[in-house]
Amino acid sequence: METRELRYFVAVAEELHFSRAAARLGIAQPPLSRAISRLERRLGGPLLERNSRGVTLTDAGRVLLAEARAALDAVDAAERRTRRATGDGAEPALVLVSKAGASTELLTKLLDAYAAEPGSVKVEVDLCGIGEQGPRLRDGRADIALLHLPFDSVDGLDSEDLLTEGQVAVLPSSHPWVTRPQLRLADLEDIPSLPPMRWPSAGGGFPDGPGPEIRDLAQLYQLIGLGRAYTILPESARAEQQHGVATVPVLDAPEVTTVIAWPQHSRSLALATLVQTATRL
Amino acid sequence: METRELRYFVAVAEELHFSRAAARLGIAQPPLSRAISRLERRLGGPLLERNSRGVTLTDAGRVLLAEARAALDAVDAAERRTRRATGDGAEPALVLVSKAGASTELLTKLLDAYAAEPGSVKVEVDLCGIGEQGPRLRDGRADIALLHLPFDSVDGLDSEDLLTEGQVAVLPSSHPWVTRPQLRLADLEDIPSLPPMRWPSAGGGFPDGPGPEIRDLAQLYQLIGLGRAYTILPESARAEQQHGVATVPVLDAPEVTTVIAWPQHSRSLALATLVQTATRL
DNA sequence: GGCCACCCATACCTGCTGGGTATGTTTCCA
DNA sequence: TGGAAACATACCCAGCAGGTATGGGTGGCC
Numbered sequence: 218m219e220t221r222e223l224r225y226f227v228a229v230a231e232e233l234h235f236s237r238a239a240a241r242l243g244i245a246q247p248p249l250s251r252a253i254s255r256l257e258r259r260l261g262g263p264l265l266e267r268n269s270r271g272v273t274l275t276d277a278g279r280v281l282l283a284e285a286r287a288a289l290d291a292v293d294a295a296e297r298r299t300r301r302a303t304g305d306g307a308e309p310a311l312v313l314v315s316k317a318g319a320s321t322e323l324l325t326k327l328l329d330a331y332a333a334e335p336g337s338v339k340v341e342v343d344l345c346g347i348g349e350q351g352p353r354l355r356d357g358r359a360d361i362a363l364l365h366l367p368f369d370s371v372d373g374l375d376s377e378d379l380l381t382e383g384q385v386a387v388l389p390s391s392h393p394w395v396t397r398p399q400l401r402l403a404d405l406e407d408i409p410s411l412p413p414m415r416w417p418s419a420g421g422g423f424p425d426g427p428g429p430e431i432r433d434l435a436q437l438y439q440l441i442g443l444g445r446a447y448t449i450l451p452e453s454a455r456a457e458q459q460h461g462v463a464t465v466p467v468l469d470a471p472e473v474t475t476v477i478a479w480p481q482h483s484r485s486l487a488l489a490t491l492v493q494t495a496t497r498l
Numbered sequence: 499m500e501t502r503e504l505r506y507f508v509a510v511a512e513e514l515h516f517s518r519a520a521a522r523l524g525i526a527q528p529p530l531s532r533a534i535s536r537l538e539r540r541l542g543g544p545l546l547e548r549n550s551r552g553v554t555l556t557d558a559g560r561v562l563l564a565e566a567r568a569a570l571d572a573v574d575a576a577e578r579r580t581r582r583a584t585g586d587g588a589e590p591a592l593v594l595v596s597k598a599g600a601s602t603e604l605l606t607k608l609l610d611a612y613a614a615e616p617g618s619v620k621v622e623v624d625l626c627g628i629g630e631q632g633p634r635l636r637d638g639r640a641d642i643a644l645l646h647l648p649f650d651s652v653d654g655l656d657s658e659d660l661l662t663e664g665q666v667a668v669l670p671s672s673h674p675w676v677t678r679p680q681l682r683l684a685d686l687e688d689i690p691s692l693p694p695m696r697w698p699s700a701g702g703g704f705p706d707g708p709g710p711e712i713r714d715l716a717q718l719y720q721l722i723g724l725g726r727a728y729t730i731l732p733e734s735a736r737a738e739q740q741h742g743v744a745t746v747p748v749l750d751a752p753e754v755t756t757v758i759a760w761p762q763h764s765r766s767l768a769l770a771t772l773v774q775t776a777t778r779l
Numbered sequence: 780g781g782c783c784a785c786c787c788a789t790a791c792c793t794g795c796t797g798g799g800t801a802t803g804t805t806t807c808c809a
Numbered sequence: 810t811g812g813a814a815a816c817a818t819a820c821c822c823a824g825c826a827g828g829t830a831t832g833g834g835t836g837g838c839c
Contacts, residue, residue: 220500221826246788247787251789252826260581268835276583281583284575284576288573291571299558300541302557303541372762373655485561517814525797525799527815527817529799531817548815548816551807553816780839782838785835786834789833791828795825797822797824798823799821800820800821802819804816805814806815808812808813809810
């Protein structure tokens with residue numbers, strides 16, 4: 218199977234419409250129909266059901282969609298990482314991805330310590346939205362990531378634990394509870410009349426329903442400062458205290474572990490040194 | 499990048515010789531040279547260094563070799579799993595891979611329990627050599643595996659723990675210690691004059707050196723029965739006692755956890771049911 | 780109910796490119 | 810210094826990807 222065929226199939230499976238998929242791919246519809254037909258013939262059965270008003274996936278099609286996405290990510294990763302390694306104008310570099318606004322202190326220490334290591338290479342920092350680290354590692358846009366368990370998933374990655382900490386409630390500073398020395402989860406369940414928030418789900422999308430889509434922590438802080446939300450975050454978030462918000466420890470909140478993670482087949486010396494530096498902090 | 503180009507590059511990178519690689523690929527040498535050149539041009543730099551007596555990999559080439567292998571595994575997995583899902587003659591089925599001779603009792607219970615579930619599908623059991631489960635999951639020859647921590651790795655996989663147990667020494671039945679009620683690791687270090695054994699390393703190869711290459715447990719049991727070896731195995735191995743060997747508990751051996759593992763992007767109902775059945779055993 | 784619009788498949792043509800053969804260039808070795 | 814080994818280059822051909830035109834079937838709408 219060629220990657221082109223996989224890209225074609227994914228386009229059709231996502232659009233559920235040959236003509237739209239063809240437009241997205243920048244080709245005409247007939248070659249696309251033909252390519253999918255050939256794919257179906259080679260794989261031994263139908264992947265799509267053509268109802269004259271569009272297209273639906275068969276069971277086999279659903280299998281191929283999931284597998285093809287993973288395979289295309291791997292191919293993209295190969296291309297991106299190789300292109301970065303060709304010394305294409307610049308010296309070799311690592312790309313580290315982390316949620317914007319999280320673990321700033323840890324990240325600063327890590328970058329300083331690594332830069333002081335002999336033989337260290339340049340590290341580009343890519344600050345992304347919530348839950349985007351995994352995809353960026355998988356498709357090669359990044360080499361290594363800071364993740365926060367249990368919120369993020371380390372599926373498919375190697376990782377080392379760096380820091381485990383408790384959590385604090387982040388409240389509007391006008392809230393009456395900000396003077397309390399501590400809270401419990403049960404207290405927080407009683408906070409009335411704040412609108413629900415929608416966090417990204419594993420696929421990167423947002424569940425349906427009311428409330429704002431939370432894409433990054435800056436946005437979340439702003440909502441809290443406006444009195445429209447509250448949340449629970451790791452203690453280290455206190456270091457990046459924003460205007461208009463206050464924090465109170467939550468005694469019985471689950472602990473959060475910050476980990477450094479990388480694709481399991483990575484074998485570069487630079488990456489190993491960075492991980493080693495991180496675990497020694 | 500097309501799959502074909504990746505296969506070509508991997509062939510050259512493994513053979514370190516264009517003509518041999520071309521022969522392996524079943525094409526002539528010139529098209530292969532051309533394909534690699536184009537790949538290098540597109541990726542922005544050399545992947546190979548041509549020393550007139552062969553070829554060596556550049557740093558970028560080493561990166562691409564690792565990434566390309568992972569990507570090709572993913573593409574192969576897509577093809578195999580889809581082909582199995584096309585109902586190509588037979589009903590849908592899951593392929594479960596486990597080390598031959600390990601966890602027989604657990605496996606029997608699992609298969610019986612799963613078969614009794616409503617909506618369960620056929621399960622093909624693939625008994626493989628030591629350490630081959632990971633590759634088989636990665637390239638789609640299997641859907642789900644039984645692994646034994648800490649010997650096997652769950653890198654890149656989702657997993658659920660099934661059973662944690664101590665270990666026993668497996669000795670020739672003629673050995674004087676088989677009458678002892680228990681042993682310690684320190685005792686075993688003193689067993690004299692047994693030849694070393696070579697276990698497969700993570701890549702699937704064997705380290706250099708003397709001694710037999712251990713590929714599966716049947717072979718290992720036979721060596722022990724012949725008085726040529728001993729080993730330490732999980733307690734459940736007692737259930738498949740062979741002729742000429744005896745077991746003695748080892749009190750301070752590390753515990754072994756049997757886990758059920760599957761690729762992290764798998765989302766089929768049949769697989770989820772099988773995992774759920776396994777965790778309820 | 781018949782017409783139309785929509786959507787995918789088929790037919791056919793064309794140009795690009797993957798692959799083959801022949802040959803060149805460099806280097807190492809005898 | 811001649812020759813062998815190994816990768817690159819030149820050139821040709823065939824197959825296939827992609828385009829246009831059109832067919833066929835189905836659902837909706839007047």
